[in-house]
Amino acid sequence: MRLIPEAFAQSTADREGDAGRAWLDRLPGVVEDLLRRWRCVRDGSVAHGQVGVVVPVRRADGAPAVLKVSFPHPGNVHEPDAFAVWNGRGAVRLLERDDARFAMLLERAGTGSLADLPDADEAMAVGGRLARRLAVPAPPGLPRLRDRAPEWAEGLGKDAERLGHPLPSPVLHAALATVRDLVPDQPDTLVHGDLHAANVLRGEREPWLAIDPKGFVGDPAYDAFTLLRSRAADLLTAPDLGAALLRRLAVFAEAAELERERTVRWAQLRCVQAALWGRDNGDPEWLVGMYDHAAGLLTTNIS
Structure with a gap:
C-alpha cells in the first residue's frame, strides 16, 4: 500500500522546499511508529489534504479511525486543542495526539461532505x-x-x-x-x-x-x-x-x-x-x- 500519494509529495516539496523533502523522508517511519504506539493497523487507501496525510486504520478493538500526520506549520498547531474542547460535539472525536509530530488519531467520519x-x-x-x-x-x-x-x-x-x-x-x-x-x-x-x-x-x-x-x-x-x-x-x-x-x-x-x-x-x-x-x-x-x-x-x- 503506497503511503505517500505522489501528488501530495510533489506539492509539499514544491511548497516547503528542502524542509518539506526532509519531512517526507521521515513520514513513513513516523506513521509506522504511531501505528505501533496506538495499536492500529491500516484499513484502506491513504488520502491527503494540502498539508497532511490521512491513513484509515482499525484500532485494537476493531473500531475504525484515521491517523492524520501534518507538515509542521503554525496554522496546524491548535487543531487538536479545538478537537479536545469540542470532545465530539459537532466535530470528529480526538482519540490520541502527538503534538511534537503534528499527529492525531481521530474518529473516522463518512465519505460524503x-x-x-x-x-x-x-x-x-x-x-x-x-x-x-x-x-x-x-x-x-x-x-x-x-x-x-x-x-x-x-x-x-x-x-x-x-x-x-x-x-x-x-x-x-x-x-x-x-x-x-x-x-x-x-x-x-x-x-x-x-x-x-x-x-x-x-x-x-x-x-x-x-x-x-x-x-x-x-x-x-x-x-x-x-x-x-x-x-x-x-x-x-x-x-x-x-x-x-x-x-x-x-x-x-x-x-x-x-x-x-x-x-x-x-x-x-x-x-x-x-x-x-x-x-x-x-x-x-x-x-x-x-x-x-x-x-x-x-x-x-x-x-
Missing part, C-alpha cells in the same frame, strides 16, 4: 447550525482574531495601494470600518476558522461532523464567508448575484443564531481581503472578479 449537497442554501443552513454547535467558550492560549486587527488594517491599505487601488474607495473604506468596529470587539468563542464545505463530513452519531479546524477565538460570523466561498462556482450561475449572496448569508446567520448585519460585514471584509490576496497569488480571473463584484454588492447592503 457538505460539498455534495446540490442545494447551496441547504448547505449554508447546515453550516450555520454546525457553527452554532461549535461556538463554545474557548480555552486560554488559542489565537484571538481580535489581535489581528492592526495587521488587517495595515495590510488592506498597503495591498490596495501596491495593487493600484483595484477596488472602489467605498468598498475598501467599508472593510476598514469593519476592522475598526467589529474585529476588536469579539466574544471569547471557539471558532472553526476554515469551515468550508469539504471540511464538513457525513457522520453516524451526528449527521455532520467538522474536520480540520484552525482553532481561532472570536466571532462565529467569521466562518460565513469560508462556507460561502466554497460554493463560489454556484454563485456564477445565479440570475442575481447580490440576491443570492444576501440570501445565503441570511440563511447562515439565522441557522447560526447570529446578527445578519454583523455576518454581512464580516463577509464583505473577507471578500475584500480575498480579492486583494487573489491578485497577488494567481487566483483565476473569474474568481477575483467575483470577489470584486461581491464586495461591492455587500457594501451597498451595510447600513
Whole structure:
C-alpha cells in the first residue's frame, strides 16, 4: 500500500522546499511508529489534504479511525486543542495526539461532505447550525482574531495601494470600518476558522461532523464567508448575484443564531481581503472578479 500519494509529495516539496523533502523522508517511519504506539493497523487507501496525510486504520478493538500526520506549520498547531474542547460535539472525536509530530488519531467520519449537497442554501443552513454547535467558550492560549486587527488594517491599505487601488474607495473604506468596529470587539468563542464545505463530513452519531479546524477565538460570523466561498462556482450561475449572496448569508446567520448585519460585514471584509490576496497569488480571473463584484454588492447592503 503506497503511503505517500505522489501528488501530495510533489506539492509539499514544491511548497516547503528542502524542509518539506526532509519531512517526507521521515513520514513513513513516523506513521509506522504511531501505528505501533496506538495499536492500529491500516484499513484502506491513504488520502491527503494540502498539508497532511490521512491513513484509515482499525484500532485494537476493531473500531475504525484515521491517523492524520501534518507538515509542521503554525496554522496546524491548535487543531487538536479545538478537537479536545469540542470532545465530539459537532466535530470528529480526538482519540490520541502527538503534538511534537503534528499527529492525531481521530474518529473516522463518512465519505460524503457538505460539498455534495446540490442545494447551496441547504448547505449554508447546515453550516450555520454546525457553527452554532461549535461556538463554545474557548480555552486560554488559542489565537484571538481580535489581535489581528492592526495587521488587517495595515495590510488592506498597503495591498490596495501596491495593487493600484483595484477596488472602489467605498468598498475598501467599508472593510476598514469593519476592522475598526467589529474585529476588536469579539466574544471569547471557539471558532472553526476554515469551515468550508469539504471540511464538513457525513457522520453516524451526528449527521455532520467538522474536520480540520484552525482553532481561532472570536466571532462565529467569521466562518460565513469560508462556507460561502466554497460554493463560489454556484454563485456564477445565479440570475442575481447580490440576491443570492444576501440570501445565503441570511440563511447562515439565522441557522447560526447570529446578527445578519454583523455576518454581512464580516463577509464583505473577507471578500475584500480575498480579492486583494487573489491578485497577488494567481487566483483565476473569474474568481477575483467575483470577489470584486461581491464586495461591492455587500457594501451597498451595510447600513
